[in-house]
Amino acid sequence: MGLTAPSLIGPYRVERLLGAGSFATVWLGHDPVLDSRVAIKVLAENWSHDLRVRERFLDEARLLRRLEHERLVRVHAVGELPDGRPYAVLAWADGGSMRDRLARGPLPVPGALALLDQIAAGVAVLHRHDVVHRDLTPGNILFRSGPQAGSGPPGEHGSGPERVLIADLGLAKALAAASGLTARAGTPGYMAPEQDDPLAVVDTRADVFGLGRLGLRLLGAAAIPPNPPARPPDRGPGAPVRLRNGVPPAVAAVLTRATASRPAERYPDAAAFRAALARAVGEGSDRAAAAERRPDRRRTATAGPDRAAGGGRRPARRRLATAGAGLLALAALGLPAGDAGTRRHTAGTAASGPVTVALPAGWRATGAGWSGQYGEDGLLEPALVISPEPARWAADPSVPGAFVGLSASTARRTTVEGWLAERPHADCVPQPVRRTRQGGIDWVVAGFTCPAGRPVVVEAAGLAEGSAGLLYVQVTPPPGRGADFVDALLAGVRVG
Known part of the structure; x- marks a missing residue:
């Protein structure tokens, strides 16, 4: 083509x-x-x-x-x-890439620090699942604007908080497969030295090197050139790096260790790098605060609003300490479409295609199809969102609600247990999986207790009678409600 x-x-x-x-x-x-x-x-x-x-x-x-x-x-x-x-x-990452933004000039230091933290958080997700990216570059860091409540169909973006996304995993490998026979792959200037050695073992420390090089690109006094050398000069953990004015001094030590030539001298993974970065920024904030408290010292503003990674006007220490406290990703493949389509209402119920759901008191429904899920007829498979405020549920973690979808194509591809296994919530603590029969359907239910965003997320799946397909429900229960609410909601799901 x-x-x-x-x-x-x-x-x-x-x-x-x-x-x-x-x-x-x-x-x-x-x-x-x-x-x-x-x-x-x-x-x-x-x-x-x-x-x-x-x-x-x-x-x-x-x-x-x-x-x-x-x-x-x-x-x-x-x-x-x-x-x-x-x-x-x-x-579609409508906000472009980190490469695009850096082409317009350096980011303000507070925003650059917040962005590096968010990149590390994304890479940490990969590392928790034993996956190495191996090609962390500015072009593979993307930005997607968050949805604005009621702003339109999914895939069109509103003015909500911006998300930082890790992209282009074509070079990623499970650690079990990243052996000494792994082929060389990566981008010069950001690729760890061991990736240039066909006999070396490539693990999470290669990504730590990439994070360090991204940090130097964002914060270095001399930015990495657009076409950097294929292999940076060998350097151990003692050789310092030079950073821009306004970067907390302790950050230099973090980036120095991250980009050490020998893997054993780097941080073990992205989570450890992120924690070290947060400590370094926190030390800088503490020093600045102590300096402001000294008598007869002129006070000057040291940080402006952080807009590069969707942050607010929080001080750097608070910002990094709360990084990752945004919304959980919806385990559904996408939000349903708008109010058009096959959605039907009767008193206390809503439906999409053959799926009918009894609405909890005060809840409403929206949606007519499951984004990205197509049946044999080429049309979207049925799905809807139910909530006291359906338009806000995806963007506001304080709003309870549920996604309900039916997929015949998924039932042909995998089992109920397999489907739920594909929907991990990496930042949350899983609860014991349970089984319950509600509304004539045998459901498998997996709950998660989360440290931030939505405090409780429940994933449930079951097979509809006959060959209708796999029923999938993701629930955010109202505060103080648990298994009783979930089971009552599942009992109200019907197909036919």
Whole structure:
């Protein structure tokens, strides 16, 4: 296909080119069913007959689908072109990349520190699942604006808080597969030295090196050039780095250790790097506060509003201490469409297609289809959101609610237990899985207690009678309500 824009990729109308690399081309597409924009990543023609590259391409989509986290780019669907090349339909990062922003000039120091923290939080999600990214670069750090309540269909973005997303996992590998036979892969200037050695073991410390190099790009007194050398000069943990004015001095030691030439001298993983960064920024804030308390000392403003990563006007220490306290990613593949479609109402109930749900007192419904889930007829499979305030549920963690969907395609692909296993909440503590029969359906129920965002999230799935498909329900119960509320809601789900 080259760089000549096709008119269609699958059912999606192509609008323009977003980017092209050695292995794939990314197009901005339009989903005519949801009336929303998506990013469509297509395997490059020159690699279409290489089975290893093809499998690596599909591995990225499978990996993102399995991890399903708000800090990672979301996969909506996969498909295949008439010539056999696979493509993946991804959430469109409408805010561009870190590379785009740095091309306009350096970010303010508070915003750069907050951004580095958010990048580390995203990489930590991968590390918790024993996955190494291996290609952390400014071009693979994306921004997506958050939804504005009632702003329109999913995929169109509002003015809510901005999310930092980790993208392009095509080079990622499970640790079990990252052996000494792993092929060299990475971007010069950000790639750890051991990635240039075909006999070296590549683990989470390679990503720590990448985080350190991103930190130098954001905070260094001499920025990493657009075309950096393939391999930075060897340097142990004692050689200092020079940072911009206004960066807490302790941050230099963190980046120095992260970019040490020998893996053993770096932090063990992204979580340890992030914790060290928070401590370093906190020490800087404490020193600044102590200086302001000294008598007869002129006070000057040291930090402005943090807008680079969606932060507010919090001091750096508080900002980093609370990083990651945003909303949990909805385990549903996407929010339902707007109020059009097959949604029906009767007294106390709502329906989408064959799915009917009894509404708890004071709750309403919206939605007519499951974003990214298509049936054999090419139409969206049925789904809806129910809540006292359905338009706010996705964006406001204080609002209770539930997503209810029915998918025949999912039932053909996996089991109830397998589906729930694909929906981890990495920042939360899982509760014991239980089984319950409600409304004539055998449900498997998995609960999560979370430190921030929504305090309790419940995932439930069961098979509808006959061959209707897999029923999936994600519930955020009202405060103080537990299994009794969840079971009553499940008892009110019907198919037919």
